[in-house]
Amino acid sequence: MPDNAPLRTLIVDDEPLAIERMQILCAEQEGITLVGTAADGAAALRMIESLGPDLVLLDIAMPELDGMAVAKTLGRQSGSSSPAIIFVTAFDSFAIEAFDLAAVDYLLKPVSADRLRRAVDRVAERRRIPSAEATAPEPVDEFWVPHRSELVRIAANDIERIDAERDYMRLHLGQRSYLLHQTIGALEARLDPTRFIRLHRSVIVRKDRIARLGHDKAGAWHAELVDGDQVRIGRTYLAHVKAMAGR
Structure with missing residues (x-):
């Protein structure tokens, strides 16, 4: 993705009002292009595979496959095409685990426009910084x-x-x-x-x-x-x- 290209973004949340609010916030942000929304983890994984977004705004508490399970699945498929993840949740108790999963940021609902801006800027900055090989490390013996x-x-x-x-x-x-x-x-x-x-x-x-x-x-x-x-x-x-x- 070119440095100045907008981040192709997928919103994942099982609450329609939360999706609507996040869509409004994203529409006010420069550097974001929405490519879709998903209401559960399984749908999110299918859309990520088909759409290849740069960024996923990911809720945690969802039925069946929750946000943490989605992030773990993406982590096992890690590579240069893996999207950046920003968790967006009403719960503050999963932050340590979220950063263990290499999340870029962890936002608590209700999310302010300024807080989302800072998180998105962090994703964009990481995209600009050349990274080491994005392949998963070999397990240690x-x-x-x-x-x-x-x-x-x-x-x-x-x-x-x-x-x-x-x-x-x-x-x-x-x-x-x-x-x-x-x-x-x-x-x-x-x-x-x-x-x-x-x-x-x-x-x-x-x-x-x-x-x-x-x-x-x-x-x-x-x-x-x-x-x-x-x-x-x-x-x-x-x-x-x-x-x-x-x-």
Whole structure:
């Protein structure tokens, strides 16, 4: 896209009034051309594939495939043609996860024209700055983890489960565990997605450690691991987990 070309933008929100308001705001902005709207995550992915927008203004709370699941799907397909994502939501509790997913910005509803302008300028600036190769990084084979006065080599494929503990990640290997100072989003990006899956904002497990998936009467899903532990599946990760199971 030329530096001065408008950002071809897709709005994704399940509330018609929210879409209408965002359309009005976008019409007032220079540097934006609307290419369409979508009312759910599945439709958004289809439109992104067919229209190839530069920017997606993405709601989080949507039925079935929500905004986080859409962003994760796009992340697994990352490349030079992937759109920039600005989350637009009424919830402030997903900001850390959103930036872990490389969102350009995180806007809280109701969005002001000035706040949208700054977010769009940020997208345009990133487009102007030459980037490194946009291919997904190769998964790492090992981690060197401090333990007492040593550094311990841990093979990535030996890790069975990862639990977030504030600023540290606890890597579980059978009866042993080690602490690594890293965010869970950064650690997830270094793991092989064919072998590991995130179940919750604070839990990653190796896929072959999952014995079964289930839900309670209220519809809350969990994963039962081979050691008998149950891990609650976060709402934003449920679609991805079901996709792993072919559902």
